[in-house]
Amino acid sequence: METNEKQQSCSVANSTTRKSNASFNLKSYKVQGTLLREDFDGGPVSLDEITNGLFLGNLSAATNMETLKSFKIKHILTLDTVPLPKHILEATFLTTKFIQIADMPKEDILHNLDQCLDFIGKALQLEQHILVHCYFGVSRSSSVVIAFVMKTHDLDYQQAFDLVKSKRRYVQPNSGFIAQLKLYKRMGCKIDTQYQKYKIYRLRLAGEQVRKVKILPQSFNNLIKPDPSVTQENPEPIVYRCRKCRRILASKSHLLAHQSKSNLNVNANIQISSGDAQTPQQQTTRLLDQIASQMRKASIGSPTDEPQNNTGDEQIFSTCKSIIFVEPIAWMKNISHNTQGRLNCPKCEQKLGNFSWINGCQCPCGEEVSPAFYFIPSKVELSKAVQNVQTTV
Template sequence: MLQVCDTTVGPISVDLIEPNLYLGGLAAAKDKDTLKKLKISHIITIDTDPLPRQIVEMKCLTIKFIQLLDQPKENILSYFDETHSFIEEGVSKGNVLVHCYFGVSRSATLVIAYLMKKFNLKFSDAFERVKLKRSIVYPNPGFVSQLLLFEKMKYIIDKNNMGYKIFRLSLAAEEFKIIKILPQNFLECIRNDPDSERSLLGPNIFKCKKCRTVVAGFSNLITHENENQVCKKSFFIEPLEWMNVTQVPKGKLYCPKCQNKLGSFSWIESCQCPCGKQIIPAFYISPSKVDFSNLQLKNYLLNV
């Protein structure tokens, strides 16, 4: 439905996507008559600025504001769980409006993610379902990648998922380039050092070849594909506490016990795997500097 309204944000544009769930632009969210007509009780605003006070202070509305730019590198994935819960609650009590500035990218991404999780849909099917009701939806490429990752994680934020690990590290690297330090909200990217005692029970570990200190676990590997298969030509791993890399953009990696050089790292520059793949950020352990303790890891290296 379209009608002339606030000239600063264009005409009102809002569409019913599912029963009790609307997707639109800022003009619709700012117009009291539209909100009353559609019986909106809950609003998700995902934009650079919150709604005007006269809307926010309406007692009949429950409003959630997410400050986010429509940029591919923005982390919209982290909001999928909370917006899903908000929408679920809203449609059970009234009508929900999800909006950004134009109702094309950011808000559309949240609605697509909601449908994916609610109906167990692939991204492509959820996208077409939304586009059928609102033809102008067009999430930016970065948001599409995050929706595809959401699909691969089976609609939950799985911090142990390889794609998620790489996604978080890439975001951390972008922040590192700007402020020259790892931001507080990315410190979870630095994993705890391997527990040596526990490693003895499950020997999927890397040991310093010189002093036998455990420096990483098999689960710390960061893998990538080469010719549609997991590349086995290099050892890129997650950043670990012993590396001390939160305030240094690049450098060498030394064994925390004997100081033997094990590899190198960089938040800001790519490292090329022997397969040709450029990895950034990169935390690399040289195969010649470590030993591998079990058959599982040997099979990983030798099974081609």
């Protein structure tokens, strides 16, 4: 590239231009007892242009007026624990948005991605420059920019990460954010509430909150699904019933399936013809290749990353039926106010299984599910025909 072309990397370091109130103000803290954004020093100004008009940087870049004007920044997206200083927020030439989030793997950045990407997109549609930043410009802000690149360029996580990394070397989302970005991509760069892995992700978030406060926060009340026994206009045709009293307990859509990894049978599923003229070493190599190939097909080959229902020689992993894991459902008593307990049939009081927000359950197949709401298979039965569903008390 020619040296006079527009630079894609625009890192700046200029400690002399930072205001004196950017360093930690211990005296102010002792008097007021609170910390403000002005009380911290984010280090030298640092920002890089990732794509045309989209800058990724640190706090110092977002609080330095000279830098903002120099790079013609008109929009600022802040991902931090506290908002920007007042003089930045009140600047007439700036449009700002603040997302309160810490740089911790268990923090939920996934549910902020849509609004962040919408804010970035609107700024770029206006052909105006936008700065996305966190404290250091390494994890939180880079996660949002990676998500934007994934969505706009139809890239997977690694491809988007490599592109952003090539523009700014200070890029490294924490492990929790990486997992959430990959989930975001699998859902088509949007929130798909019916996607099984998303349901499990939400349950785990709720489990973390229950672990802290011992009750389910109201913000997670939508995790508890309506009682399928109540009259519906279009009831699902396949349901689980109490084996004793036939009370409807769950619809098939409530099922949280997992794959059994304990039924690997090489002799049954992988066969080498006796007529092959191969040495033992060649046969072993071919056997291993077949196992690897079939594991890829059955385990991770699906673009939706959901359990496979392969049959015949290609079935190595199948949906486990040792324990029936389901979503929380409205008839389950006390699940909002207890960390764990029994699940009894709301009609006949027969024990159906257990639940735990904090400990989870290890299935006999070896898979651990947490949080766990589950039925014991011998206590329920699958019904394949539901006609006029009546309210059951």
